[in-house]
Amino acid sequence: MINKIKQRHGTAKGRIIRMIAAAAVAAMLPACANTSGKAYSSKETDLAAPAELVFYAASTSMTPELFEEKIAGPVRTKYPQYTLKYIPPGTDLTGLITAGTVPDILWLSLSEMRKHVLQLKLQYDLTELITKNKYDLSRFDPSAVQTIRNVSGDGKIFGLPDSFNPMVLFYNKDVFDRFGVPYPTNGMTWDGAYELARKLTRTDSGVSYRGMGMFYRLVFNGNQLSLPLIDASTAKPLAAATPNWKRLLDSTKRFYEIEGNMAGFKQGSDGNSELNSFLTERNIAMIVSPLSSYNREGFQKLNWDMTAAPTFADLPKVGFQSEPRVYFITGGKHKEQAFQSVTHLLSDEVQIKNNKEGQLTSLKNEEVRKTFGQQTPALAGKNTGAVYFNQFAPTPAFNPNFSTDPATILAKEFGDVIIGKQDVNSALRNTDEKIAKAIEEEKAAAK
Template identity: 40%
Template sequence: MKVSNCLATILALSMLVTACSSGGTQGTGKSGENNNKPAELVKREPTEIVFASELGKTPEDFEKEIGDPLRKKFPWLTVTYIERGTGKDITDLLTAGTPPDIYWYVYNRFPNKIQSLGLEYDMTDLIKKYKFDTSRLESASLKALDQFTGGKGIYGLPFVSSTSVMFYNKDIFNKFGVPYPKDGMTWEEVLDLAKKMTRNFDGTSYRGLASFHAYLLRENPQGLKPIDPKTGKASLNTEEWKKLFQSLLRIYEIPGNMRPKSRATNPELQAFAKDQNIAMAVLNNDLNHVKLIPEGMNWDVVSMPTYADKPKTADQASPWMYSIMSTSKQKEAAFEVLSYLLSDEFLLNESKRGVRTPTTNEQIKKAFGSDSPFFKGKNVGAYYYHQSAQPPSVSGNPQIMSLILDADTVVNNKFLDIILDGKDINTALREGDEEINKLIEKAQKK
């Protein structure tokens, strides 16, 4: 009996050890979470992760949208946010020896804000180690940085996929007795409708169509860039760019539909939301833009117009990216944080509050705006009606592509020269090409 009791005791202890061992590694199997976390992370050592951004976000919004959810998910984590402000640019933080662990930005700032400062960090190994499924993110957003990196490595992960949609003022259409626009319209159809909606009525001048043309030029569905990623030379003075200019110039050639005599970045948004004298406006889908629309305004949204040769294709994705800084001493913890911020669980909540995420999950797309009072009763399907256009071919020349922001400014200024000053389109494109090449030549001499 004693031998039998001893064997029973050994067997019980063996089962207990097996049970404890099987519970030692956490893993839920949910997309975006780890199933094989390294021992140092399982121990949950107290760790601080510092965020910073070139994009404005109040500390209150950061805590609500990012900080608090992270602390709830990772109680061992200290989350710190450096708000944008004087003396807190990424260059200032680097000089002070206090760069963040995670930085977020609009993708086209990567060459200037990260790459030129030597802060880029390839997350490929961490993506493999943590089995992060990049196929859950739309390729157009995921590959947005390739034109700056030559497609070698993954230096940022998208968490917002910005694109254009067309807002419209229902009250103006009701006033004129004209049917509302609908999803899937082409530019030709929208321009015809804009002509009908541009008129004087009861002493008020109404414009049929407005646009955020700087964005439409920059993120055009044709994949055109003012600097050729392959040659590193200006590429504005081409037939392709001329056709794009001509297509958007038609908006302002409609009699009575000229935009304000201003070189401001986007006076059209204010005119649509505040003055409320614009019937339709093709604008960026940024949630902050929607928040500018006053309560009580009778508006809705449809998909952005498409070109005949680019059916079902919106503009290029303009994603907001998360990057881990090369200087971070907490890269693994930072990546675990990013894995959660890009998990289906987190992206679903973001989608519900009206953020267009770069998800490929149809259920997350369908949930867009469902918890937001701004989108109640709106045609939210318009936000995912089209697919994003793919970014242009890769380059990988950081010295040249770091000038893309300046080149985009040249493009917008030349477009304004035409519509505001009456400059000939061929002259504007030729001058723009010359200005961009001078920027390139100057950069090469440094």
């Protein structure tokens, strides 16, 4: 389940509607519910009493059937007094809230958090609930907790991590076999991947084979150097003023400069076309893409495997950022019941089942991790150990006040670098200019 390209909500009308929704949330939440984490309850909640919890997921992958299997069913088994109400992805949360229905639990990526939590003022600091219930955050991969604290700000924690979707390197075994080149392995550096790509970029029997493709928006978005594109405190663009952004773009660009590696290249806005070509043309030897890509149609017809994503030589085993999918709990009257439900969904029992079925757990328990993909036919015989081989890079703090998606802006500029329309320095300058313009537009619309 990968992050979709976010659209800006730049009209004054849209801002006004969200402000009304935020005010409606504040009016509907009890006085004891607040985002500061201070006294959240004036009396003990009767957790044995029936309660209806409203659940929302932005991802279209959360179908009613999956919701029943992965969310409602497990909660009902543990807490039969709770009923979970499913709100379909794509629902207008602003209108829903204004009409009086506030979600209790939201299952979101961090990029979705801005729109569906922060801009609607649904964030709630779980610190007191965690303390009251003696809930052990050390159960999770520390990078996931650090990431959530970073994006929550001031040490707060607005949600608990459910699953990961790490970047990996997929490869077409038939291309490697055709040219007698050994398969890539876990622990490979970007330099090593580059040399492999050079060996595999060639023409044979009239077919142009490409050594490497990239889902480059995501390579930049969760980059291994932990580089932000916007300063978290000042909201100033950082691309051109940060030398390591040039390093990262130069490292990525060199793969496209291999003679022949542009053969049949289809320019897109973010690298998704590269993944499509990997699956349909079957002439690309390797591609760096999110783990969840294996669910795409076409993989079942491909003789593929995967390794851990390549790393920089001076940062061995530092992979991409974690970008966990998170259960956010709002501060409504059912927050304690929601907390109980979510912590059950994050129990070893439920996580093992999901992990076996291909939803990569955020828990650090090695016995749980080892079960990944065991009941996933598409992963049978694959190098599933690749998913945890690297450590997650730290995720930098981001500014929660703007919905601008800087990685998409950068990826579009990089697309012009690939086809020779501009150089890397120009791409970084243009990225900064467009980010700054987008932020100014949002500020103006908010007035």
